[in-house]
Amino acid sequence: MFYTIELTKELEIPPRFLGPKLRDEIFERLRSEVEGYCTGKTGFVLAVTNLVSMGKGMIREGVGNARFNVEYQCITFMPHKGEVLDATVNSINKMGFFASAGPLQLFVSNHLIPEEFEFDTSNEPSYVTAEGEKIVPGSEVRVKIVGTRVDANEIFAVATMNDDFLGLLSTTVTG
Numbered sequence: 001m002f003y004t005i006e007l008t009k010e011l012e013i014p015p016r017f018l019g020p021k022l023r024d025e026i027f028e029r030l031r032s033e034v035e036g037y038c039t040g041k042t043g044f045v046l047a048v049t050n051l052v053s054m055g056k057g058m059i060r061e062g063v064g065n066a067r068f069n070v071e072y073q074c075i076t077f078m079p080h081k082g083e084v085l086d087a088t089v090n091s092i093n094k095m096g097f098f099a100s101a102g103p104l105q106l107f108v109s110n111h112l113i114p115e116e117f118e119f120d121t122s123n124e125p126s127y128v129t130a131e132g133e134k135i136v137p138g139s140e141v142r143v144k145i146v147g148t149r150v151d152a153n154e155i156f157a158v159a160t161m162n163d164d165f166l167g168l169l170s171t172t173v174t175g
Contacts, residue, residue: 001080002046002076002077003042003075004075005042005076006073007042007045007071007072007074009069010067010069011033011067011068011070012068013026013065014064015064015066018066030048034048034074035074036103038153038155040151040154043076044102044103044104044155045074046074050072050073051070051071052071053070054068054069055068055069078155079104079145079148079155079157081146083145084165084166085144086101086142086169087101088139089141091137092127092136094110094125095109096109096112096113099141104157106143106145106158106159107156107157112159112160113127114161116130124136139169141161142165142166143161144159144161144166145159146159
């Protein structure tokens with residue numbers, strides 16, 4: 001789920017930053033460009049932890065900018081089938097609900113919600129039990145990933161609540 005890996009990125013730095021604080025500038029630019037970015041191969045980059053090497057900068061003719069091939073360590077989040085996550089419900093419809101676990105968007109189909117939960121539209125769309133438990137937007141749920149779809153720069157998951165120790169954790173009513 002969480003990994004520490006080394007990646008490389010080419011950065012272009014304007015000439016005004018080519019001085020004693022070059023390393024700091026490269027680190028800040030690297031953080032702003034890659035943190036929060038997602039690739040299907042490495043997952044979501046959560047944080048840049050270390051600048052391993054900057055390489056030798058090459059000056060671009062006519063522009064004066066320097067290009068650096070930067071190697072860095074980062075913490076990534078890559079979800080896999082079978083992993084259990086805590087998620088926050090974003091929206092609910094009769095087909096199921098959408099939730100987010102950090103940067104990951106996931107869907108729980110109504111077929112993957114325990115049978116005791118019934119879809120209810122009396123106030124706002126929700127899933128309720130006879131005992132009064134209620135899944136509404138803002139609810140915290142524990143789910144297990146049953147599949148992922150990986151695109152070039154996005155990861156989406158389908159999850160279930162039909163297993164031991166999964167389900168509703170807490171209900172936070174918004175509004």
